[in-house]
Amino acid sequence: MRYDGEVILNHINLDIHEKEFVTILGPSGCGKTTTLRIIGGFVEPESGDVIFNGERINGLPPHKRNVNTVFQKYSLFPHLNVFDNVAFGLKLKKLPKEEIKKKVLKMLAIVDLKGYEKRPVAKLSGGQQQRVAIARALVCDPPIILLDEPLGALDLKLRKSMQLELKEIQQRTEKTFIYVTHDQEEALTMSDRVVVMNNGAIVQTGTPEDIYNEPVNAFVADFIGEANILNGTMIDDCRVRVLGKELECVDKGFGKNTPVDLVIRPEDVIVTTPEDGQLTGVVESVTFKGVHYEISVRVGKCEILVHSTSSAQTDSTVGLRVIPFNIQIMNKLLPVESNIIETEVTYADENERCFEFELEDETVTVRNKYIPQGAMVRIRLPFDALSITGEGDGDLKDVYIESVVYKGAHNEIILESDTRKWLMLSDTDEQVATYVPLYFDFSKASFEVIASPDQKEGA
């Protein structure tokens, strides 16, 4: 699926079952709304099929699809009152007047809007408009209802009660709900199944419990709930090295000495005495959160978040324990040790001590390093040699921020340019799914000539 020349969705393969409440969850710009619009028939996929009850429905216009949508901004008809808004779909089906009236009134009762029939929709509150929009979609009795962040515009309290109401309506009406949201809590509360999307692709599909307890990678772990995500090395099956300590875990099959990501939920960390702890650290801050205390413990350079029912003394040294079952091991999102560019030098100046090479149609200049023109060079850029804040257009103009994961000490940011991905460390929070310029700091890079110009000519 392409839009404005950008690939929005990539190999989406999603099965949705009858009477299921499926939530598509992801950061804004990840393609979840586009997925919904494809199902609704408002966007045609460039390739691939939309299949409904075994029938391919590509190319079928929205008004012929047996699907109704609750839109993000409700999109109620301002020239019609509550009754006529809800009756809109039924009138198009040319049902007898009496039947329309009966159905609309019944539906308004379900969404708790009895007696509002004659009100103009503009005079309703956000929550009421929301319910009219739901009633308008439900009354047509489609097997599938699509909901595009329908609670986004409501305040927290109303959102919570509407979440429960929606779930109840779904169960009572026995319909398939496909719900799109960026709110992970909403997804966990309501869904039978959650589909986590990022950068136009499905990252993980599973029950809310699966997604929370067994995230497949650091992106999912970070996006769903609060998590300590740490870099580790799998020494062997069930043995992982993290923060300089070797811990026992329950995951197998990652191989020996493999770099991995670890996720430990804050509520799974037990605070104990320094002698008893697997890790020791200094308490940096304690915040009372009502149900629990949020304790931030510094272990080496890393910050570990703990949720505990008992408080701790700031600046005191404590021990931390985690039972093996609560350590979740995941493959690295981008398993590289540094960013490597292998390229040919297109121009070099020995006096100025600089050279240039081409990268994705841009010319990149390296200063204070001379490598003869025509040579093949391998440039290793460590993670901290990349940055996305600076002056000018950058060495690469528009790179896409695919994910930002806080690893206790730094943010680990994965960037996607036209042909490849990059990994960088940053101390600032960046917004995923935005485009930024990328800068290289070649003073931190190492260079290796893999073929000199003569060798190449000889070959």
Place this chain on the structure above:
Amino acid sequence: MKSKKLSIPYILWMLVFTMIPIVMIGLTAFRDKSGAFSPEPMMKAFGTEYRGVLLHSLWIALLSTAICLLLAYPVAYLLTRMKPSTQNTVQLIIMIPMWMNFLLRIYAWKILLQKDGALDMALSLLGIHGTYIGNTAAVVVGMVYEYLPFMVLPIFTVMSKIDGNLIEAAQDLGSNDFAVFRKVIFPLSIPGVISGITMVFVPSASTFLVAEHLGGIDDKMIGDVIDQIFLTDQNVGSALSMILMILILVFLIIMNLFGDEEAIA
């Protein structure tokens, strides 16, 4: 209400150049030539002498407005479906005639329609000869040409503000293109239609020169009559102006009532 002060120049302008003249015309309409109070000018204005012209003017204005609406509405609708760059070009093309002087445009039509004019020459190739000027149709054509942009623009403005999501919502609920138009776009475009009708009907009912140049002897319009009568009889002229103003006012009130009803229904 802090911006009240800014409206003072406008209020002063309206007072001096609109309100006071209207009151003066109102007073003149009820005086005879000696300046004494008299219902005579009004009686005269209501008399059979002017009734025909008045009705004919309203008829031509109504006809022009209806034709403008029929021509403008589809254009405005198609305009909203074009991409923005084309939209601007087409809007410009619609606007360009308005940059030219009003009278020049009428003269242009005169040349087009008169005997041995462009239309006549073209039709003579088919063996049809004649003049196409000096009849009601020519007046209406001139009027439509003059006021068409005033119909297109308000309708287009209102239509282009219709939320695209509403159209998707209607499609989602089972509307085909025609139902989308009938149940969403048309009802929501009514305010534009009403302001378009107002902007065309009001000036065309009171216009002058168009009929004089393009119409026949019977196609005199009330604007032309008032123009001429003021040279000899200011009192009857004022009375006729008052009647025309009241008729237009009544028309506007009816239009607005219609508009409100549409908005509620």
